[in-house]
Amino acid sequence: MKTIRSVIQNRIMRAFDRWAQEYCDAVITKLKARGYSYEVLAEKILKYLEVESDDLLVDLGTGAGPLAEHISAREGLRVIGLDIALNMLRMAKRHGNYKGLSQASAEHLPFAPHTVDHVFSTFMLHSVLDQKQALNEILRVMKTGRTGVVVDLCIQPNASRVWRFIKANLHSLRYEYGALSIYRTPDEYSRLLDQQGLKVTAIEQLGLKKEYTHYLFAFKILGA
Numbered sequence: 001m002k003t004i005r006s007v008i009q010n011r012i013m014r015a016f017d018r019w020a021q022e023y024c025d026a027v028i029t030k031l032k033a034r035g036y037s038y039e040v041l042a043e044k045i046l047k048y049l050e051v052e053s054d055d056l057l058v059d060l061g062t063g064a065g066p067l068a069e070h071i072s073a074r075e076g077l078r079v080i081g082l083d084i085a086l087n088m089l090r091m092a093k094r095h096g097n098y099k100g101l102s103q104a105s106a107e108h109l110p111f112a113p114h115t116v117d118h119v120f121s122t123f124m125l126h127s128v129l130d131q132k133q134a135l136n137e138i139l140r141v142m143k144t145g146r147t148g149v150v151v152d153l154c155i156q157p158n159a160s161r162v163w164r165f166i167k168a169n170l171h172s173l174r175y176e177y178g179a180l181s182i183y184r185t186p187d188e189y190s191r192l193l194d195q196q197g198l199k200v201t202a203i204e205q206l207g208l209k210k211e212y213t214h215y216l217f218a219f220k221i222l223g224a
Contacts, residue, residue, distance in 0.1 A: 034207030042070030061124025065092030182192035
């Protein structure tokens, strides 16, 4: 018997599988309309990650791979792409910018504890059913003292949480094939990361301010 959780997870996978064919063109156009690009986004992510030669980076929620070609341009980096949707991974494989690609949920990462140098995730966490579990998984797999970046859409605190959730999922039906959408304000996002052990070190708005504004959250894994 299917649980509510499994039904929602399947809905998320189906939504991103349907979106895969046109994903790159759609999101590249959206960033351009907001006044920046994936090349600029990659530069900012690499600046905050403070990567070293031969570091292992995990692109969590890689989508069809529009960001990886700019991240992988830095010599000596090993980038592993993970996504819940097989069609997204098939599209990402065409770019040839990954050391490996694997189907995986953000809530269950296929890595041993403390084996990953950096995790970066762009426009993905709002589509995760259990965001706390996903952040716990990032904390589990990353090495102490290393850095990560989460980029996502943030909503402004001008309505109740219930109405924000309803409106966000109406927005998802229009723009993200009906995938789950759980948006937070920038302050809520920052607190969530801190509470799960991902110490926020920087917050930066990306592009134009809109109803759903892009924010970058840099974090560090602190020791016990």
